[in-house]
Amino acid sequence: MRAPNVKGSIQQRLLLMLLLSAAGIGVLLYIVVQSVAEQIAQESQDNILAASTISILDSARVRQGEISIDLPYSALSMLDSVTDERAFYAIRLDDVFLSGYDNLPTPAAFDESDTIFQSATYLGQDVRIATARRSIALEGGQAFLQVSVAQTLTGMNLALARISRISLGVGVGFFVLSVIIAMLIAQSTIRPLHRLTESVSRRGPADLRPVAAPVPSEMAPLVASLNTLMARLQKSLSRSEDFIAEAAHRVRTPLAIVRTQAEITLRRVEKEENRKAVREMIRAIDESSRTAGQLLDHAMVTFRTDNLSEETVHLNELVTETVERLSPLSELKEVDVEITRLDEVSIRGDSILLQSALHNVLDNAIKYSTTDNKVKVSLEASQNHALVSVSDAGQGFSKDMNTLLRRFARGENAEGVVGSGLGLTIVDDVVQAHGGSVNLSNNTGGGACVVLSFPLH
Numbered sequence: 001m002r003a004p005n006v007k008g009s010i011q012q013r014l015l016l017m018l019l020l021s022a023a024g025i026g027v028l029l030y031i032v033v034q035s036v037a038e039q040i041a042q043e044s045q046d047n048i049l050a051a052s053t054i055s056i057l058d059s060a061r062v063r064q065g066e067i068s069i070d071l072p073y074s075a076l077s078m079l080d081s082v083t084d085e086r087a088f089y090a091i092r093l094d095d096v097f098l099s100g101y102d103n104l105p106t107p108a109a110f111d112e113s114d115t116i117f118q119s120a121t122y123l124g125q126d127v128r129i130a131t132a133r134r135s136i137a138l139e140g141g142q143a144f145l146q147v148s149v150a151q152t153l154t155g156m157n158l159a160l161a162r163i164s165r166i167s168l169g170v171g172v173g174f175f176v177l178s179v180i181i182a183m184l185i186a187q188s189t190i191r192p193l194h195r196l197t198e199s200v201s202r203r204g205p206a207d208l209r210p211v212a213a214p215v216p217s218e219m220a221p222l223v224a225s226l227n228t229l230m231a232r233l234q235k236s237l238s239r240s241e242d243f244i245a246e247a248a249h250r251v252r253t254p255l256a257i258v259r260t261q262a263e264i265t266l267r268r269v270e271k272e273e274n275r276k277a278v279r280e281m282i283r284a285i286d287e288s289s290r291t292a293g294q295l296l297d298h299a300m301v302t303f304r305t306d307n308l309s310e311e312t313v314h315l316n317e318l319v320t321e322t323v324e325r326l327s328p329l330s331e332l333k334e335v336d337v338e339i340t341r342l343d344e345v346s347i348r349g350d351s352i353l354l355q356s357a358l359h360n361v362l363d364n365a366i367k368y369s370t371t372d373n374k375v376k377v378s379l380e381a382s383q384n385h386a387l388v389s390v391s392d393a394g395q396g397f398s399k400d401m402n403t404l405l406r407r408f409a410r411g412e413n414a415e416g417v418v419g420s421g422l423g424l425t426i427v428d429d430v431v432q433a434h435g436g437s438v439n440l441s442n443n444t445g446g447g448a449c450v451v452l453s454f455p456l457h
């Protein structure tokens with residue numbers, strides 16, 4: 001059978017897509033958490049810096065046209081005493097430096113807003129600087145008092161690094177969780193497909209009933225076409241079965257008539273050479289009717305084993321019946337058929353097939369026996385097997401026993417014996433369809449022994 005042409009896997013593709021989107025969301029989550037944290041940290045630092053500049057501005061007093069600033073202790077202490085940060089400040093009046101750190105960077109230009117923030121490097125450290133100004137009236141007129149307060153970023157950068165680690169953990173954790181969920185989703189999506197496959201492959205070879213189990217809507221077209229295919233197959237199978245039965249009838253009946261006529265003719269013919277010719281004719285008719293019969297039997301067996309019926313078959317009755325049925329042949333050949341043991345045992349199966357199998361075995365035993373030989377038949381029930389054995393005293397099987405079960409295979413001893421090589425094939429097919437096995441062997445004292453073994457349930 002041709003292996004299916006596989007390309008890709010729905011489950012893997014689904015998993016890949018789910019994982020890619022989970023990874024994307026994970027990275028996005030990391031970036032968002034990171035930038036929100038950064039922004040919040042920045043804002044809170046800016047607020048403190050702004051408050052600090054305002055409190056310095058508020059402490060400025062103008063007395064007799066002179067400006068005096070009483071630097072409030074709290075304005076800077078809240079920037080450097082609690083944390084390990086360093087704080088700097090610079091106070092300028094217009095562009096004249098008054099107090100603090102002279103070279104602390106100041107904004108290039110003031111716009112509308114009252115406080116301006118900038119990030120810069122000062123004394124080799126990253127700092128955040130807030131600058132605010134206020135106009136005051138002095139002797140010489142209006143002037144701008146400008147206050148800058150700066151704070152290093154060491155602590156904040158540490159805190160941000162921690163937040164970054166946490167958000168990375170959150171991102172990775174999210175991804176791991178998503179992998180598990182994605183795997184569950186992919187599995188459950190594909191499950192109905194597995195269920196369908198299982199229910200179809202669990203069937204026997206001849207079970208062509210439509211699939212009735214519920215399936216998701218996406219799979220309905222597939223199941224519908226599967227059902228149509230099986231219905232068509234079923235129809236064509238039963239048509240062939242009818243054809244075979246019909247053919248069997250049409251071939252057997254005229255051959256039987258010809259044979260009868262030939263025998264009647266034989267009685268009337270007196271010349272020895274003519275009698276010989278008619279006898280040869282009868283033999284040829286036998287041969288072809290037997291071959292045709294076995295061919296059709298074999299086809300019938302193939303069909304019936306595919307559609308095995310399950311009735312109770314009493315093997316003991318089957319054995320006695322078959323022996324009786326073959327008594328004309330055994331009497332003709334002067335072979336004595338004896339039933340040596342007959343246990344009462346029954347199995348479930350198809351009686352027509354079982355009879356056909358036993359008939360073939362017995363027929364062989366009689367056929368390959370020589371005059372005055374004995375054929376022994378026994379039916380033995382053990383705890384879990386029923387054994388039918390047919391043993392003869394003929395010349396036995398030739399060496400290659402197992403090949404004899406093949407279609408049209410005949411042994412070296414078959415020369416001059418009417419047959420088709422299908423008998424043991426039929427036997428094997430029937431026994432296997434009933435879950436049993438066929439064993440061919442030669443008796444130690446000569447002769448063949450065929451044992452059919454059926455399991456008892």
Ligand SMILES: Nc1ncnc2c1ncn2[C@@H]1O[C@H](COP(=O)(O)OP(=O)(O)O)[C@@H](O)[C@H]1O
Nearest residue numbers: 364365368396410411414419420421423424448
């Ligand atoms: N009882 C037997 N004794 C000896 N040989 C046998 C016996 N039964 C079967 N065989 C061998 O097995 C071959 C296959 O048997 P079978 O399939 O029934 O074909 P056929 O009987 O038409 O020859 C026979 O040709 C014969 O060589």
Ligand SMILES: [Mg+2]
Nearest residue numbers: 364419423424
């Ligand atoms: Mg045979």
